[in-house]
Structures are given as structure tokens and as C-alpha cells.
Amino acid sequence: MIEKVLIANRGEIAVRIMRSCREMGIKTVAVFSEADRRALHVRYADEAYFIGPAPSNESYLVVDKIMDVAKQTGADAIHPGYGFLSENPGFAKRVEKEGLIFIGPTADAISTMGDKVTARKTMIKAGVPVVPGTEATLESDEQAKKTVKEVGLPVMIKASAGGGGKGMRMVKTEENIIPALRAARSEAKEAFGDDAIYVEKYVTSPHHIEFQVLADTHGNVIHLYERECSVQRRHQKVVEETPSPLLRDDVRQKMGKDAVEAARAVNYRGAGTVEFIVDEDQNYYFLEMNTRLQVEHPITERVVGVDLVKEQINIANGKPLTYRQEDLKQFGHAIECRIYAEDPNNNFMPSPGLIKHITEPMGLGVRTDGYVHEGYEIPLYYDPMISKLIIWGSDRKDAIGRMRRALHEYKITGVRTTIKFLEKIMQCDDFIKGTYNTHFIENNYEFLTSNEDCDETCEDLAVITAFFDYISKVDHMKSDRNVTKLNAWKEFGRRKGVMRL
Amino acid sequence: MIEKVLIANRGEIAVRIMRSCREMGIKTVAVFSEADRRALHVRYADEAYFIGPAPSNESYLVVDKIMDVAKQTGADAIHPGYGFLSENPGFAKRVEKEGLIFIGPTADAISTMGDKVTARKTMIKAGVPVVPGTEATLESDEQAKKTVKEVGLPVMIKASAGGGGKGMRMVKTEENIIPALRAARSEAKEAFGDDAIYVEKYVTSPHHIEFQVLADTHGNVIHLYERECSVQRRHQKVVEETPSPLLRDDVRQKMGKDAVEAARAVNYRGAGTVEFIVDEDQNYYFLEMNTRLQVEHPITERVVGVDLVKEQINIANGKPLTYRQEDLKQFGHAIECRIYAEDPNNNFMPSPGLIKHITEPMGLGVRTDGYVHEGYEIPLYYDPMISKLIIWGSDRKDAIGRMRRALHEYKITGVRTTIKFLEKIMQCDDFIKGTYNTHFIENNYEFLTSNEDCDETCEDLAVITAFFDYISKVDHMKSDRNVTKLNAWKEFGRRKGVMRL
């Protein structure tokens, strides 16, 4: 049985994993870079070890350093979280070679699903529908041109090693085939060190819908229903919900079965996500499989009632799944909003910096998974996502109402965040109707970035408050001129944790 | 349809009600006393009005003041919360007389259930089991003595107008009958202005189990299962859970039906709670009905999936219930811990004062309903409960593990709280086994108030931290002697909201 887990990650996901470990009585080991000595995952863990400078390729991505800490602390398992080393088959292999448990799938499953062309072939063999396109990578420009014409415009040209929208080009007209191909190839080379390219039919009005799966080492595979992830910006998910407002129940059942088949095809183990692209007529096609925990896993946890991290650990312990497919149903509706430290009014420019003040939303049906706190300085080296707000409601309408209320309560000052932008999404007709697809944000961009009208009172009250604060400071300063010593003590005592000792 | 609700309450319950109103798009009006200008319910509401000095009998209990605000603001309904005016039939009548909606039962139902002897009679007529005892109040000492002997010792002597343990005496021996009777009578007179007394058989090893009910104005009554509330201190609930670890399912079904009958017997309307006393053999007896929302309602909300405040408002709007009995089941397990500003190591002495720092627990299955924040000064006039921590788990064991984790994360400094005491409850064998009854706290008092052993390291690290903080202050002060002006500004800027402007 696993008794001590090293979490090879940082931020909200590291803390989230540690929470489930603590609930199970399992000890946790954190690793941290120079930028993260004050971070919550370091404080939350039972043990914490320094592994190098701030840039992740000198710390969180260095396999040797992480293995050293694991062995030194006697950890019997490593949880990779998401991002960083989570989909690196070499890391998974290394962990097992050193006699530790990798909380995730086998290196083989990661490799197969990591190469998009191999994954496509495997799915076709397993009978899971894929987007019409090539089965092999495109070798020459001529071959590419011919293949594109066969598939039929418009198409997507994609990097085989790809992910996150990199090395991806849409082609609508014939004369763009060659330039797009070359651009995709060079971007892929740059990003993944591999310029292999393939082509897929472009699906219009696409929905991005994914299925959560769990597989144990005894041949049991189940799905935990879908997540609708079509609200995206630059291929980055912004809002997710479950159930999908689009899916008919017969399609849901069929997709669930195919997701299970997809996992079986690679002898999957642990928690994974099968992503599909779905058109307006609810035709669906396998897109890719994420062989790790997803950012948006909490909405599934809420609606299906399963702690996915605990299931991961049970599976890693060699236990059979706690649930059978027929035990699981979707209960109510859940929505997740990702809070980014970005400025929506300035082209979503990242906004690292010092958190001055936070008010977290609370009450019925509200879960927040974050890692920042007052006085914390968000480092500029890592992902700008600082928190996830997960809402449950008895139905979709109830969940939207509650999400609005929770976003209204959520205050973070000191850095710019996407909270107001998310509130606008919750007020947007297309979202409320549930008729949105992946073009939602561009289609509603003007509405989403507009400012709420405020009567003049608002502005005058802003003036009054600032004015009053200022004159109070002046008064206070005058009366305090002669009490230097006292103030120095007090000032020190009140100073937030921004002082470098 | 209700469009604006006045909440005649304060603290966590006022905020909790406002949250559901906001989710439904209903405007809220707060009222506040002199001690509450900074309180969260004032800041959370759309409108807020001052109603008098800090003591509640000069503000929150003054019907005229509350009615004035309601009419002035055009509120169409009043929600009384719990405590204060919530079980005052005169207030319910007054609200309706003035043409507003009282979000609660009729004045008649409140009166009938408010008088314990009348309630007993009504239940006997409705076929709901009551504790063996008198049907009438005891007039003379002689009659009392005779009745007690008929019922058989031990007995409880109780005030007919009673509640909260006041005017209540247990009698074990014959010679104590008369003194106990007189003491109960005089305490009842003092507390309720009514010295009517009755007698009930004392149930040994009692469990306190209550059923949540909902009734609409169309004759539909349902129950939302039970809450086990046997962890009590001085008749005050400390921890509640659902489902009860004691109840057999057949007893659960039978009690649920009786709870519905109890509500029907008084033509109940809205949300209410039927309290039962249950002995070791799962014989159960009606104890009383609370004709309002309970403090512990969130555990029912979590396990049954119903927002009780929204249901209250729907019922007040004259709508039929959203759920039928057969729609409702218990899903997983929920536990609530009440956090009091009290010192468990000093006989639970109240501990009002200034909150210096709070860290709220977060993540999967965690809900907190509180109203205090950093820099808030807990007033000494009201109830010492400052927060409720509500935990869900897939089963009881999972919920206990998660509660331990959440209490571990929960930090409140500045005032003494019961957090550590609650952690001990979660570690206590009797609680973990689920075999506890209302004697749980006295039976385990020594364990519950003992300190966790800490090796010498802990103490030395405490010394090191204080020492280091002190010498840093000294260094800082020396280097800062000559920057008075700057510090005065900074000090002001950082000062928490404790300054009286």
C-alpha cells in the first residue's frame, strides 16, 4: 500500500492531490523551485525539498532531481499532476525502473496516445470514429496537396507530436495548402522537435466534448460521463460543464462506450480523458486522449460523486475499481470557471504580481481549488491560472445562477483577473441557451469585453471613497508624527509576507 | 412572485439566505444593529438599514422597526432565519396582517408546536409516538408526585413553553421530585414568563435524530431524511451528520412517514424539522418540532441535493413542491461541525474579539457557511457560532477523513475557537464507530480536551520563530528610525479595518 507520495508539481493541482492524500492518511512530499519557497504546496505537504531555479526546465522538469528527492524521502509513489512531466513516457518508465509506483498509465499508453498519428491508427483499429483525414504523416508537399484534395477543404493541418494548438493550421483555399503546411511544419519542429504533420477534415461549428475514464489493472474500464469544453480562447479552455447541454442521451451512451473502447485499445490504467470533436448533428470523432488528470476534473467529481485522485491511488495500489459502470449517474449540473491572472481588457496580457486581498466565494454548491493567498506574489514563470471555481446546481439554470452569485462574491485585488469576463460569459445569451460551440468567445467578443453600465453614482462613490481614504491618511499622519517608535513596531507587525527575510 | 426579501437576522444565516436570493435574482434588504455596521450581511445585501442598539431586544427583536424597514423599502416578503423572531407567532401574524409574505409557517402552526404540551396532544391524536408522560401540565405538587410515580423514574420535568434545555430537570430518585419540580418551574417562569410544567419518561442512552420536512400550500408534504444530532454540549448541538449511523432502514422509513404526519397535523407550510428522541433499540418518540430553518440544514442540502432556502421561497410564492418523495434519496454522507468562538480549554468560555487571520478549508466536498473575516471584531452581544464547516464524502469513513483534513486546514487566529476540539471528536473511537449517543461528550471529555503530544522539536520551533520575529523587528526598527513620514503612510495603508472612523 502506498504510504508516501511525492507530488512532482506545483500550484492548485499539487495542493488538490495532497488534500486527497491527507484524507487517506498518506504522507506527502513536495518539491519546489526558487520561485516557490512561499507557495502553498510547500506549506501543505508533510515534507518539502528544493529542486532548483525558477524556470521549470531547471527544476520541475528535471527528472534526476525529482528521483533523488523521491529516493531520499522513501516515497513509494509519484503523482505527476497535469502539465510538466505528466505525459512524458520517459519519466513514467524511469519511476517504475527505480522501483517506485507511477500514479498514471504505462509509458506505452502515454507514447501511443502522445503521437497523434499512431493514436489515430489505434482508434481506427478499435472501431472508434476519427475525423476523416490521413492515416499516415505527410512526407512531401505534393503528397500533402493530393491528400488535402482527397479529404476535401476546409482541413486542419496538425503536428503529430502536437497539443495545445501548436503546429496547427486551418486551410480553407487551395492556394493556402503549401504555405500552411510549411508554417505548421516549422512550428512543430520548433515546439516539439518533430516536424511530422498530418491532415484532418475541418469540422464546422465544432463542439469539444470529452469523456472521463478510469481503468484498473484487472481489466475493468468505466467512464464517468462527459465534459463540455467548448468555451475556449486560443485553444485554452475557459469554462467547462457537465452534462453537456448539446448531447442527446443516446449519443452520450454511445460516446461513453467508445471512450471505454479507446482506453481498452491501449491497455489503459488510471484516470484519463478521451477528447472528441462533435458537429452540430452530433456526429463525433476521436480527437486525442489525455493520459493524466485534467484541469477540469472537479466538475465530474461533483456530478458523479467520485474523488478521482483517490481512485487514481486505489488503482495504483492494484485495487479493483470502487465503482461499476451501472453505479454511476450524473446528479445535477456542474460548471467550472478558470480564473486566470490576465487582463481581459488588454488582450489577456498576463498579470503576475502581489495579491493584496482575496474574498473567496462560499456556501452551498461552491468549491474553489486555488493556491494563492493574501500577500502571495504570483511568480511570472508558470501558468497564469490561479484558481478554479466549481459550481454545482440541481439543474443547469440553477448552476448558472449560482456561478453568477459566486463570481459576484469572488474578489481578488492586486493583479488583474478574468473574473469579470467570466461573469459576462454567464450573462451571455448563447451560453445561457447552451447553444454555443468553440467559436463562442470570438462570436461574442464584443459583449464579453464590454463594461457594465454604471450610473454616475458609482463613479462619484469611487471618488468619495478615495478622497476620504486620502484625507484620513493625512489626518492620521499629522497626529502620528511623534510616535515613531511605536509605529515602526506596528508597521512591522502588520506588514504582509512580502518581505524577503 | 417575491422580488425583494427583507432578512430579519444577522450572521451566517442572513448571508446564507441572501446567497440563495441572489441566485434567484431576488433583491435583499438587511437590517443591522449598532454592533453590526461592518458585518457581512450588511455588505452582502442590496440595501441595508440601521434598526437600533446592539442588544437584540432593542434591534433584531423589535417588530415595529423591522416592519418599518420592510414597508419603506417595498419588500414583499420577510425571511426570519433561525433564532430571533423566527418562532414568534405574533411576528408571523403581524407580517401577514401588513400584507407581506412571511417565509415560514402560519402563526397557528408556530403556536401549536411552540407549546410543548399542546404539541404532545396533537401528536398523540395524529398517531405519532411521544415519550410516555403526562398529557396535561402539572398543577399541584401532589399531582406531580403521583404522575411521576405513574410514569416511573427516572423522568424529565420540562417547561411547556421550553426549548434549549431551559426549565428542564432530570429526576432519578423520589426525594428529588419536589425540589426538581420547583426549580424547573421557577426557571421556566424566569425564561419564558410561563411556569407550566409537564413530565416525560427519561430515555436512557438517547439519540437525538431529526427529520427535515417541506410542505407546500397545496397539501403536499415530503421529508428529506434525517439528521443525527447526538453530539451535544449543554443541549447545544456541536456536530451533526446524515445519514444517522444508528438507524436501520426500516426505522428510517417509518420515522420519515411519522415526520410527514406530524407536519400534516398542524397544516404545516414551508421548511420545518421534527425532532425525535431514539433509544438503543431504535424506539423513537416525538420530541418537538422546530418551525423554521435549522442551523444544521446544510448537511441535508448536500446529501439530498436540495437548496432548502430556494424551496422555502418557492413555497412562499405559492408554488407546489419541486420534488416528490420518490425523487429523493440520500447520496453519500455529510457531516457538519459548528465552529464557536469559545475556549475549549477554559470551560468553553466565550471568546469574542478581533479576527487576526483566517485560512478557510477548500477543495472537493467542503462547504463553509460563515460570516467573519480578517479584521472583523466578533461582537459580544450575539451567538458565539462564527462558522459552519459542512463536509461531504462518498461514505461515512470518507466524510470523516475529509472533515479531519478540512479542520486541519482551518485556521482562525485572534480569538479562541473550538476547531481543535472538533478535530479530537473526529479522532474519537466512539464517533468513528458511530456508536455514540447524547452522552458522547461527557463520556469522552478527557480525550476530547487533551492536548496532542508534541515532541520537543515543536516547542523549540515555536521558540525559534518567536525569537526570529522579535530580532527581525528590532533590526527593522533600528534601520527605520528616520523614516517616520513614510512609515506613517505605510502603517495607515496596511492597518486592518479595526479603526473606528
Next chain:
Amino acid sequence: MAYEVNVDDRTAKVELAARNENQLSIKVDDITYDVDLIRVEEGVYSILYNGKSYNVELIESGSERKYVVNTLYNSYNVEVVDAETRYRRIRNRSIMEEGESHIKSPMPGKVVSVPVKKGDEVSVGQTVIIVSAMKMESEFKAKKDGTIKDILVNEGDTVKGDQDLIVIE
């Protein structure tokens, strides 16, 4: 005493007319506001005005006179101007060099590269510096034609929000 308060592009005349603890009477231009205004947390005020409950957040930004003020849906840049500041500002304006353009970083980050050097001629829209933060690179472009007068940072430097990076003349 009346103050001038700048809020975004507007300048308002503001005066405290009367005060009784947290009951304030404040004149903004021609309107007198009777408000119940109280500080409830660090940087957070609660205001009751005509019965309505408002929450206003203040963040000091760069100086004790400057604030970012957040109301429910709006964010304002507010600056309180006292007599001394007004005087200093008038004096400074006359001695300030004209025609300089400062490229500032709108956020903290790391300088990735500076594709220009001191003395280079640049034209509007030309990229003069690239800064990265949170795995995203941002290019900052010249806002006017001119000459690079000064480069205040080096490649690899960590910069703060609102820091001057490059001066174009």
C-alpha cells in the same frame, strides 16, 4: 478645504461638508452626498447611500494620492490632488522635455530581447522590446517615429509592472 480629484479623464471638485463618525456629507462638484462610509477590511469600504449597500475596494497605486478604485463592475483610476501637488505639477510641466516617448512594461516579466540599440532610428509600430511572463511573450512597439534615446534594461532582466524600459526621442 476643497480638493481636486481626477477620475480617469474627469476632474471633480470634492469637499467634506460635514462629518459625524461614519456619517459623512461630501460634495462632489454640485451634488452633495450623505453617505454612511466605513472601512471594513484593509482596502475595503462599505458605503450605505440612500439605503443601498455598496462595496468599494481601494488599491494604492504608486503613491499615497493615487488609487485604483473598484466598484461592483467598474474600475477607476483616481488621483487626489492637493494644493502642493498642483503647484509642483504646474512647475514641472514647463520644464518637462517635450516629445519623449517612454515604453513601459504593463506587467512584471522578463526581458527576452531588445532588437534595437541606442541611437537607432525607429518608426511607429516597430518592435523595440520583447518581454515574457507566464509562458507568453509580448512585443512592445514604438508609438512614434524617432531615435532610441535610452535603453534602461538588459536582456534577461526581470522588470516590474509600469517600469520604464526604453525612451524614444
Next chain:
Amino acid sequence: MAYEVNVDDRTAKVELAARNENQLSIKVDDITYDVDLIRVEEGVYSILYNGKSYNVELIESGSERKYVVNTLYNSYNVEVVDAETRYRRIRNRSIMEEGESHIKSPMPGKVVSVPVKKGDEVSVGQTVIIVSAMKMESEFKAKKDGTIKDILVNEGDTVKGDQDLIVIE
């Protein structure tokens, strides 16, 4: 320089042996602790010691030298004593009146009643004052036989935590 630090009933000799930013070497009596100690929030320190992660909360209590220190499960009263304080304390001890007993309120509250008056003789266990807070009344009793020397509060007064209420001689 070595300090004396009182922690509950123990007095420890404490000295900073070496320091490199947040890497500290601190001697407590005979043990040298090499810790990574850093302030993470107001009044909250994170300590890494032998790889273990500890969180320690400090609350200043009454003076800059006195703290309530909370570790995970324990709470300590800690006082840092410097040379000056030690001297003052020794001097004071000799001039302090002997045999006085102060009744203090352990919590903030409101004085409900004072059933004694100045000059009254009281005996151990006799109630001398009743204070209420949060709807609960607490009776405070004389800890020794003696005479009421002083009553420092009136009925209806609001009192702070740790405030002197009554002096018995």
C-alpha cells in the same frame, strides 16, 4: 548575542549562530537547529527542518516581546527577554506589593453586576463580579480570603480581555 526566551514554564537560552537569507542556524539551549524559515503571510511562518514542513503562527500579545505561538496542535506563550527587560524585572520584583490578588476578565464582555463593594471582607470562592459575553454569564470568584481593595469597573461597563476588574488585598 544570546537571549532568554520564556516558553510557558521553561526558560531557554537562544542565539542566532549563522544566517544566509532564509537559511538560519539557531541554537536553543544545547541544540543547534539548521532551519529554512520564511514569513509567508502576516503572522505566519513556514519552516523546513530536516525536510519536514512546519507552519507556525505568531500572534503578538500585549507587547512586542510576547507572543502566542501556534504550531499544528499546540499553543505556547512565548516571551523574548532582552537584557534591559531582565534588569527592569528584577528591580520591579522587589518593590511590588505582596499579597494582592487581581481579578481579571479572561474575555471581552459586559459587567452584569458587582455583588461586593470596596472594603468588604471576602473569602475564597465567593463571587465578586459577573461578566456576560455572547449570551452567557460567567461568575468570577475570589482566589483568596481578603478585603476588596479596589473595584475598577462599574455595572454595565464593557471590558476588554485581560483587563483588571477587582483588587483583593
